[in-house]
Amino acid sequence: MKKIIISGILGLMVLLAGIAGCSKQNEDALSKKAGAAGCDTTSVQYAADIVPILQANCYECHGSTTNSGSGGIVLDGYAHLQSWAANGYLLGTITHAPGYVGMPYLRPQLPDCEISKIRAWIDQGAKNN
Ligand code: HEC
Incomplete structure (x- = not known):
């Protein structure tokens, strides 16, 4: 039972890291489109x-x-x-x-x-x- 909970938590962390990485890429793409700040x-x-x-x-x-x-x-x-x-x-x-x-x-x-x-x-x- 403990094993299942730990692997569940690990899986969730990997998933969240993936989502965070993805939205960072989108931000970069957007800032390129709009023109860099202070430029x-x-x-x-x-x-x-x-x-x-x-x-x-x-x-x-x-x-x-x-x-x-x-x-x-x-x-x-x-x-x-x-x-x-x-x-x-x-x-x-x-x-x-x-x-x-x-x-x-x-x-x-x-x-x-x-x-x-x-x-x-x-x-x-x-x-x-
Ligand atoms: C280190 C050498 C190098 C530098 C620095 C370089 N280029 Fe190139 N460029 C190449 C080579 C090699 C090709 C041919 C690539 C191919 O056909 O695979 C090329 C091709 C191109 C093409 C045609 C691309 C295509 O899709 O057919 C353009 C436009 C171009 N370069 C623009 C630029 C611009 C703008 C810069 C500066 C921001 C730049 N290059 C810097 C080596 C360079």
Whole structure:
């Protein structure tokens, strides 16, 4: 009888831990969607906001001379980036959306605020500003 009670309690703990883990994931997904707290996305500029993010995280593999092993994809320069913004790949890859190869390649996702800024820049028309 004691054994049954103990295994029952253990089972319940495992179940609760599973539920807690799951809702944490949902929270993360929501905060990505809404934009990270304290992250200013009201007017995102290509030169001042977007280029520094890509410089630090993408040009190493997708620069104008550093792309031979990266699908030949160039993200350096407005015209190049604009086409990847327009076809959905820029946002799809950095948000790890299904059907896209997650970027930065084999590395952790960008911080929420950087993803929010890129998303806002695209939503604001992906301008050369
Ligand atoms: C360490 C090198 C590396 C870094 C850093 C990197 N990429 Fe990539 N990227 C790759 C490789 C390799 C591929 C080709 C992957 C494939 O086709 O399997 C690729 C492909 C892509 C594609 C096309 C994806 C597709 O689904 O066909 C996009 C868009 C892209 N990268 C954007 C980015 C962005 C944006 C960043 C920075 C946030 C970034 N990459 C950082 C190596 C990199």
